[in-house]
Amino acid sequence: MGIQKFFYQITTKPKDMFLLDAAGALLTAILLSLVIAPLESTFGMPKNVLYILSGLAFALFSYSISCYLLNKQNYKSLLLILIISNSMYIILSAGMIILYSTQLTLLGLFYFITEILVIAAVILFEFKIFKFLSKDLK
Numbered sequence: 001m002g003i004q005k006f007f008y009q010i011t012t013k014p015k016d017m018f019l020l021d022a023a024g025a026l027l028t029a030i031l032l033s034l035v036i037a038p039l040e041s042t043f044g045m046p047k048n049v050l051y052i053l054s055g056l057a058f059a060l061f062s063y064s065i066s067c068y069l070l071n072k073q074n075y076k077s078l079l080l081i082l083i084i085s086n087s088m089y090i091i092l093s094a095g096m097i098i099l100y101s102t103q104l105t106l107l108g109l110f111y112f113i114t115e116i117l118v119i120a121a122v123i124l125f126e127f128k129i130f131k132f133l134s135k136d137l138k
Helices: 003-012 015-043 047-070 075-099 106-137
Strands: none
Touching: 015 047, 015 075, 015 106, 047 075, 075 106
């Protein structure tokens, strides 16, 4: 499936964007707490930071899955909250990279930069849907 076809399908059912975001947030929470935290020395990020980031990712999962399961309308405002929350998560992650840059290994740096890039791509996609919904409401 091409990106344009995927974008068309998700704009016709914007609710599905919340499911996609929930899946990504849950994956992040699991990776941080169950894979990366036990391998702290391999990645270089302190466990307490990993658990905080994991908890925030789980909170984003909870928000997104709740929006998917419970909301029948008003996707635009809920999507804006998600865009802002994901953006704040990226800023926090970038701050942790800077704060712990001397401790991070190359693998840790690779993981966190990749995570930021993936979430940034999701945010851009969410913003396109938000703009589409805004245009659709006018």
